[in-house]
Amino acid sequence: MKQSDLQQYIHFHPTRDARKEIEPCLSLLLTELYENKIGSTHICRGLLLRIFRILSTHYDFSLTRERQKNINWTVFEEICSYIQTHYQSVTTHELMERFHFQRDYFNRLIRKKTGMTYSEYLQNIRLEQAKRLLIETELTISEISEQVGYHNKGYFYQLFVNKYNMTPGKYKKRMLEHPCNPMPQHPE
Structure with missing residues (x-):
């Protein structure tokens, strides 16, 4: 993330009674750091873990608007890169496991950045890949359908x-006969 002169920060808002739990931990951490006795390193690590747990469970946090935009864009790029690499079989469940977001988040993020739903975005990638395979390979349409992630040829x-x-067959024939002619598309 770009830091430069922008004042980026995470603001933690304590929930009820959060201070009562975090202040003693911070005090103990400072004492351990100051005294630096044998074993202090391990104690400090444990206290930091406890502080992070308190921050993540008893505090609400917010990011600066600029930071949130940067994070959203980075997350979007990572998600799209993953989808483009695994388009044949990617599922929203797989994305949830990999990126640790709720299913609705992927749809909202992709729609905001592309104007398409997750399904439309994935379908677009698969169909573009199918067009490429129709022209560049000798695979049958059934094989191409399977390779791009459609197991039902009729649906493809x-x-x-x-x-x-x-049809895919007409597209292949047209592109082989007239590779420079643009293809008509439905108005969207």
Whole structure:
């Protein structure tokens, strides 16, 4: 994250009685650091873990607006990169496990950045990949359908025709005969 001159910070807001729990830990931490006796390092680590637990459970926190934008953009890029790499089989459950966000968060973030839902975004990636495979490989349409993550060939055909106004076979034929002709698309 870019720090430069921007005053970036995380603001922790204590919930009820949080101070009663964190102040003794901070006091003990300062004492251990000051006295620096044998074992202080281990005690300080334990106290820091306890402080982080208190901060994460008994405090609400907020970020500066600029910091939140940067974090959202970074998260969006990481999520999209992961989806583009694993488009054949990626699921929202897999994203939840990997990135530790709720399912709705992915949809909101992708919609905000692309104007598409998660499903539309994934479908777009798969269909673009299918177009590339139709032109660059000798795979059958069934093989391409499977390779891009559609196990139902009929559904793949339906999606392809809805997006590009022609079947995958016609698209391949057209692109091989006239590679410079742009393809008609449905107005979106």
